[in-house]
Amino acid sequence: MSTLPPRAGRRCHNAVNPLHSALYFSPDLGKELAGIGIEDPSAAYFASRGAAFGAVGPGTVTATFYNFNHELVARHLPAVWDIASPEAVLAARLRAADSTLRRLLGEEIIASPELAEAARLALHAAEACTRHARPLYAAHADLPVPEQPHLAYWHAATLLREHRGDAHLVALLAAELDPVEALVSHSATSKGMSPRWILSTRGWRRSDWEDASARLRDRGLLTAEGELTEAGTALRAGLEETTDRLDLAPYEHLGGAGVARLTELAGGFLRTAMAAGAFPADLKG
Secondary structure, eight states: OOSSOTTHHHHHHHHHHHHHHGGGGOHHHHHHHHTTTOOOHHHHHHHHHHGGGOSOOHHHHHHHHOSSOHHHHHHHTTTHHHHSOHHHHHHHHHHHHHHHHHHHHOHHHHTOHHHHHHHHHHHHHHTTOOOTTOHHHHHHHTSOOOSSHHHHHHHHHHHHHHHHHHHHHHHHHHTTOOHHHHHHHHHTTTSSOOHHHHHHHHOOOHHHHHHHHHHHHHTTSBOTTSOBOHHHHHHHHHHHHHHHHHTOHHHHHHHHHHHHHHHHHHHHHHHHHHHTTOSOTTSOO
């Protein structure tokens, strides 16, 4: 039984994670990867997030990223490693994280004791993350912690994000949601990306989306209008509760006061980053 308030870990994750995710929407990442020869946006994403695995093929990325069309992944992997090594990609990613955070937060926050405190708290939480059955977390846990506080914070946010993400895939499998069904049902909560963004980045066709929607309707999870039914809402809520349970360890390790403080600090950084345009305006529109 948890000693934390209900959903405290999820709230903390929701405050910390966006500064990890903002990198993948940042023009700085595209610029850094183009500088080492990777110009295609999909190739850039697969390489930058998957480089911690080493020079893997498409199967590893399709399995661990879950909601991308394997045909799209195979179009770019393993060919991207002929352009740049995983080590070069990781270095470019860290340079992009540096410039992105400086642009979104400003130099005053970058140099602040609050950001250094948040990095210490997030890294302390990550000490309790576990590698077994968590491939994306485990691969990133093998990377060195950057020395600069803002990059250490980004690294810790990455560890916490991938730890929760790996757990979420277990929940999706248990709920018998395939990749497109997971995307459709998440989009229907109004918390996920818009269908336009999903289809343009995940490699699926409109017909794939419509077929998945039909399967969800047959299960009584989606209405004819594309909204979640009561059963669909309960299923999505159950997914998050299962993910919370499987992702509890780092937040229990940090403790109630630490979780509250990290949530407070991360929330402030997030508000600053959002005001600076961390994400595309039409991401959910």
